[in-house]
Amino acid sequence: MDIDIFDETESVLKKDEQLVHDIISFAANHINLPENSELSITFVDNNRIREINRDYRHKDQETDVISFALNDESNDDFPINMDSLGEDFPQNLGDIIISIDKTAEQAKSYGHSFERELGFLALHGFLHLNGYDHMNPEDEKEMFDLQKEILDAYGLKREK
Numbered sequence: 125m126d127i128d129i130f131d132e133t134e135s136v137l138k139k140d141e142q143l144v145h146d147i148i149s150f151a152a153n154h155i156n157l158p159e160n161s162e163l164s165i166t167f168v169d170n171n172r173i174r175e176i177n178r179d180y181r182h183k184d185q186e187t188d189v190i191s192f193a194l195n196d197e198s199n200d201d202f203p204i205n206m207d208s209l210g211e212d213f214p215q216n217l218g219d220i221i222i223s224i225d226k227t228a229e230q231a232k233s234y235g236h237s238f239e240r241e242l243g244f245l246a247l248h249g250f251l252h253l254n255g256y257d258h259m260n261p262e263d264e265k266e267m268f269d270l271q272k273e274i275l276d277a278y279g280l281k282r283e284k
Contacts, residue, residue: 125148125149125152125157125159125161125162125163126160126161126162126163126214127144127145127148127149127162127163127164127165128162128163128164128165129141129144129145129164129165129166129167130164130165130166130167131166131167132166132167132168132169132172133167133168133169133224135167135224136167136224140238140239140242143239143242143243144165144242144243144246146278147243147246147247147274147275147278147280148163148165148246148247148250150274150277150278151247151250151251151274151278152250154273154274154277155254155270157215157217157254158215160214160215161214161215161216161217162214162215162216162217163216163217163218163219163220163250163253164218164219164220165219165220165221165222165246165249166219166220166221166222167222167223167224168221168222168223168224169223169224169225170186170223170225170226172223173186173187173188173190173221173222173223173226174186174187176190176221177190180192186223186225186226187223187226188222188223188226188227188230188245189220189221189222189223189226189245189246189248189249190220190221190249191218191219191220191221191249191250191252191253192218192219192220192221193217193218193252193253193254193255194216194217194218194219194253195217195218217250217253217254218253220246220249220250220253221249222242222245222246222249227241227242227245228241236282239280240280240281240282243275243278243280244271244275244280247271247274247275248271251267251270251271256270
């Protein structure tokens with residue numbers, strides 16, 4: 125799996141970037157994604173994620189993580205038949221944007237480590253890129269159970 129990580133805040137430690145890379149790779153193996161899958165993750169501050177949330181989701185507020193799935197089916201999109209591109213063509217899943225400010229705020233609020241919150245948010249965004257959602261109770265249970273299963277198996281359990 126090819127994971128590009130960008131830090132617009134210039135504040136994320138290399139060990140935290142490595143944690144995000146490792147948990148996404150672990151999750152990709154856990155859900156049996158093809159090895160030629162790729163995605164990007166960008167770390168931003170609260171101001172930047174608020175702009176993105178406002179411009180793309182029409183919600184003028186800060187949030188913790190936003191996912192832009194490349195293969196999301198939308199009436200505005202031109203559908204791509206990934207099967208016609210062949211096995212060797214990389215499968216770009218999309219982009220994940222994480223607010224480092226929100227990560228720190230939520231870690232403190234929930235009483236666990238910055239690393240646990242960062243891993244959780246990265247995984248949450250990753251699952252959205254792979255078609256998981258929490259818009260209704262059944263989908264929420266499926267997604268949240270899978271999140272817990274992956275985080276626990278990786279060793280990043282909730283501390284409280």
